[in-house]
Amino acid sequence: MRQSAKQLKPARLNQTANRSSVAYDKLPGARECRRKFLRFFPEGFNDETYIAWEREYKWLAHEQWNELLSEHAHRRMLRAKEFREIANIAIRIESRTNLLFSFEKMALRDAVKTPEGARLFSTELYDFLYGSEKPSNRFERWCDAVGRLPRKQTRVLTWPIVTVFGFIALPEKHIYLKPTVTRTAAKEYGFEFQYQSRPSWATYKSLLDFGMVCRRDLRDLQPRDQIDIQSFIWVLGSDEYEE
Structure with missing residues (x-):
């Protein structure tokens, strides 16, 4: 378990890290x-x-994604109609991080329990991450899909949920x-x-x-x-x- 940030006293600035030629006059x-x-x-x-x-924990989640749910693996499972497996892998990888609140994790798990929820999540996630449309269209479609996922109690369409999987899968983008x-x-x-x-x-x-x-x-x-x-x-x- 990592030490709480509140327990860390601000340190003296490292002179090399603090030395910069960047002009801070923009903002x-x-x-x-x-x-x-x-x-x-x-x-x-x-x-x-x-x-x-x-x-570290964010990078480890990314490495697990590459191992279990890369573009190739995701596409292969879609062709095999393994929608629930795709959803389970994505949710399991995220669950090992502290990125989502517990109520968001629960809402997401509930949303993909039905066959239609799992299909919608897995197909639209692939298009969001790897589709050929321009980024704005892919993101709007992904948000629309998350908004249409079955809802048991807590809403699924939140900013953390719609952004966490792109962040884990493709942190360069x-x-x-x-x-x-x-x-x-x-x-x-x-x-x-x-x-x-x-x-x-x-x-x-x-x-x-x-x-x-x-x-x-x-x-x-x-x-x-x-x-x-x-x-x-x-x-x-x-x-x-x-x-």
Whole structure:
């Protein structure tokens, strides 16, 4: 079990990690947000504590996805109409992370118990991840599909649910959205995050843009993928990292 972030005292900044040729004149909070991240993780994205707390379990989930539900494996199971197996694998991989709340995990499990729910989830997930349409169309179709999944009690169409599987499967492209934390982080950074509570491409595109801004400003720290960018945003907005 990882140590609570609240137990970690902000460290002195590592001089190498903190030295940058980047001009922080684009957004008002960029410099202070960077400083906050480095106070907790002085070695930046290579910090051992950062890797243990924020990156490792997300990367392990991605590796499990590649092993069990790669594009080839997903397509093969779709052709065999193994819809329930696809859904079970995806949910099992996510369940080993702390990305979704317990009520969201339960709602998702309930939604794919029926044959139609499993078919809808597995086919539309494949199209979202690997389809040939432009990203906006694929994302909107995925949101529509999640919204049509059978609902027992809790709603399934939430931002964490519609973004978690893309984030695990393709972290070089997709990012994960926790609304409250992300809105707080964007406000601290000075980024005008175009948030709407109902999942839509407009909000997701705004999040991707926020991620691109962070990646640009942190390029000297060499973020590897959206796992690093999402983790940076989490540190900025989560009360786990209050100073």
